[in-house]
Amino acid sequence: MPAKRRFLDVGGWLLTILTLVCAAIWFFPLYWAVVTSLKTDDETVRQGINLLPESLNFNGYAFVIQNSDLPYWYVNSIITSVSVTVLAVFMAACTGYAISQLNFPGRKALWYLILASFMVPISALIVNHFIVIAGVKLLNTHAGIVLPMLITPVTVIVYKQFFDSVPREYREAAVIDGSNEFQLLFRIFLPMNWGITTALAIITFIGAWNSFLWPFLAAQDEKMMTVTVGITAVQDTFGVAYGRVLAGAVLAGLPVALAYLIFQKRVTQAITLSAGIKG
Structure with a gap:
């Protein structure tokens, strides 16, 4: 066997072992949470490591x-x-289509504004969101929780890029047949990008489910809390009952975990798209 071939084989094995070690390190906290949630209170505080x-x-x-x-x-x-x-996917599709296919005053300014907003972390806007939502009396309501979470510039950017790639002939043929802009969007452009829409919808759902900071501030009544916020109340109530706390955490993350397992390919596609935009 040539020396170069042997070197590549050894390098491949080393990368495989490294990948398995990293996967085990990542997976162990999840495994430990599930196992601890199935233990009695005595077992959770007992000395030693019981896998x-x-x-x-x-x-x-x-x-x-x-x-x-x-x-x-x-x-x-x-x-x-x-x-x-x-709402976020619908608004992003409409906005991406308008910027990609329509000519209107302020089009470039709107596009640059969306690109600039993509660079601003959402956490930096939390105070402004709270002041606005409190000013319109929407705190502790579903609308107050949902509205600030509709800011998803990356979704608009992804849609705009894919709408740009649609050949102009499709649009021209549809316009000749008498289609209006909404028909163009929902009968031609979106059906050609259903895979993108599905991927973005799944990743948006997972992000909204896992969101903590804004729902924590906006939901003041315990019965208005989302599950990610509610499990913090469980922790405060149960004290050092680690099994109960982790049982609540497992129940909170179970729907997202199932969604990821079912739609794994779409989630991976959405993450790849987002990473491509950020790159």
């Missing part, structure tokens, strides 16, 4: 479900995440 529970104990899950507002939190998270996904 498996002595017996499967679901009391933590039962306690969280029976002694918290978890059903309300799930409903709030579903309402918030679905609303953010539908």
Whole structure:
């Protein structure tokens, strides 16, 4: 075997081993959370490292479900995440189409504004969001939680790029047939990019479900909290009951984990698109 071939084989094995080690390091906290949630309170504070529970104990899950507002939190998270996904993707598609295909005064200025807003972290706008939402009396409402989360410039940028790639002949043929702009968008441009829309919708849903800072500030009533905010209340209530706390955390992350497993290819595609824009 040539020396170069042997070197490549050894390098491949080393990269594989490194990848497995990194994957194990990443996966272990998730594994430990699930295992700890299945332990009794005595096991969780016992000295030593026990990688498996002595017996499967679901009391933590039962306690969280029976002694918290978890059903309300799930409903709030579903309402918030679905609303953010539908509205944000719809608005981004319309905006991306307008910037890509229409000529109107201020088009370039709007495009540069969207590009500039992409560089501003959302956390830097939290104070302004709070002042505005409080000023219009929308704190502690679903609308107050949803509205500031609709700012998704990366989605607009992705749509604009893909609409730019659609051949002009499709638009010209549809215009000759008498199609208006909404028909062009929803019957031609979006159907040609359903894969992109699906990927962006999934990643937007996951991001909205996992959002913590703004829902934490906007939801003042415990029954208006989303599940990611509610589990912090569980932690405060349960104190050092680690099994119960982690049971709440597992229940909070379960829908997103299932969504990722089901739509893994679409999620990966959306992350690749976002990374391409950021690059």
